[in-house]
Amino acid sequence: MNKALIALSAASLASTAAMAQSSVTLYGIVDAGVQWTNHNLTSSGGGASTFAAESGGASTSRWGIIAREDLGGGLAAVVNLENGFDATKGTVNNGGRLFGRSAFVGLKSSTYGQLTFGRMKTAVYEFGVLYDAVGPATWSASVLDSAIVGRADNSVNYEGSFAIGGGKLGIKNLYSFGYDSVAGAGPVAGDYKIGKEESLMLTYDYGAANIGLLYDAQNGNTVAARNTRISRYGVGVSYDFKPFQLIAAYRLYTQRAAVNTSEALYWLATRYQATPFLNINAAVYYVDDRNTGHGQPIMVSILGSYLLSKQTDIYLNVAMVANKANSSLGLAGYNTVTEGALQTGAMIGVRHRF
Template sequence: MKKSKIALAAAMSLCFGAAWGQAASSVTLYGVVDVPVEYVNHMAVGAPTINPATGAITQQKGGNRFALSGGGGLSGSRWGLRGVEDLGAGMQALFVLESGFTLDDGKSGQSGRLFGRQAYVGLQSSTVGKLTFGRQYTTMFDLFANFSPTGYATLYEPVVAQLGTNFRSDNTAKYTGVFGGVTAEAHWSFGTGVGAIGTTALAGGGAGEVPGHFRDNAGYGAGVAYAGGPFGIAVAYDQWNPTVTTGSSGTARKAGAAASYAFGPAKLMAGYRWGQTKDGAGNTLLRDDYYWLGLNYQATSALGLTLAYYYDDVKNLRTSAAQPNNNQPNPWQLSVIADYNLSRRTDVYLTMAYAKNAGLNFDTSATSFANGYFFSQGNSNQLGAALGIRHRF
């Protein structure tokens, strides 16, 4: 009897295995581990404070810092699972689960989320495009990725100043279509999950999805990109509605364009981003024009060099009712990278940046205190340098 049960189970396994085998599927484990040793001068011990009565910004005391930067250097450390199943007729099901972590202490990144970098499922068609649902990057993030001189490097690219703190959003439905050299994309977030704007906490932690308040903390965007031969261009719009008081949301709007041109071993990139943030009462909190220019140069088959310049023209910065326009000097930053490939999966790098009128990555009150590079009292500039190793699997 026991042998007959085993035989029956084996036969059923063969039958069902053959039936399911008609649909090809795969699950891939992937990841990046990246850690640099970093030096930063004029480093404050904490974020600046803002006097609510006068709007005056006060920097904290500090000094030079040497550290093992667990957040990554050229890339944020992460591991992930990516799966695809062929459903036939040119249709596939897909999912991505991606977890960030800090390599120096092994903790989960993105405020302790298990899959804080990405977590989504969807369907894609070879002719119509792809529709995905979950925690995802915004349209502007995706379309400007190929126009980032440093590839959205964790160290020394003002990505939050450029794209906003909502560049990775919860509760998001996204469409992506690729038609030859043209990529079209649009997304809608029912609640971005961004917990604060600047130093101000948002209602419900920015989760949104409050009954009767559909607009609160919602976000959306759309754009198109073209790549053909050596030339590339992209245009995109992004908006989210940060909400401090339920039912009274503000607006954070961004629109931009970027272009690139490759010639021989070099690639030149440039971009512009218009931005305007208003509170629930319609007061302008921030109005700025952000620019970037960069060059990638493949000096040898193993050595790549990068030079990038960023400038933020802050037209208006409101830090309090008493200070509707806090006229501060405009921040700018220069970044350089030398990246040497030891193999296809392992590289070592030296990255450096100098910022003026802001901490590195433009960490000021205008960019939501995003990355923690605050310059100390009595200083108006900051220099950072890091030597690191990165391995992809």
């Protein structure tokens, strides 16, 4: 009888251990190089060339931890903490947050999707990942709209994927009670609008084709700016011809405040795997300014990377911005070059993944 009880207890413990298997993974990227750009705005108002060391030229330098515990029945607990840093200075990015790229915990179901709580990527970020072929390189769509690499504090996020009509429908829906509690006010008692963000993306994959729809809206994140509302609408399409993928995307920006403004951003892009070791990505971006004061610049960026191993590659990024008389977009953002300048830049770096 005792032997039977011992055997039963051992089987029960083994079953519990199998159901509650857990894992913790440490990962990261260190990316650094050098860059050259011309026509950079100087203190005297003229333009000059600049040489500089650069961190995260092709991918932001980072390290992170992923934890997962299987709870049984297709359900798992998930955790992600991710730090972004400047490899040329050793300093922390994302407003000084220790885990500014991601900090969340939640539950994941193999059937119903994933529900998480914390600081997470917005739908605008995910839109950029899918449709900006050069991103997340420094010289990509984020030059024209910083929200392309946006994250939100104080968030609840749902993600799911479902088979429909022979294809796959993807859903990402994020709601933030205060998207920036470092620079802004965060959640404020009695005024739910301050810092609120609603972020939604729907995608549909059908064979080699993909389409995505984006909606994102933010209220001002201070008491004074509570009634300012910035919205972004987007649509992206892609088709994978293998070994190259073609992409077209559109993003409309509107700001509702004392003076309403709007701006449209269009781009065409491609991802091309020339060989198993060589990847070439390129994009052309065009801004159609309505009344934001940004003008109508055009930016072209080409990124090539060559794998030295499964974990290490070298890359070259060349880019150009053509401004008209009333625009001053540079590779570092708006108002960083002399008005009407044609800025060019080149960057070479090394990226290691672990």
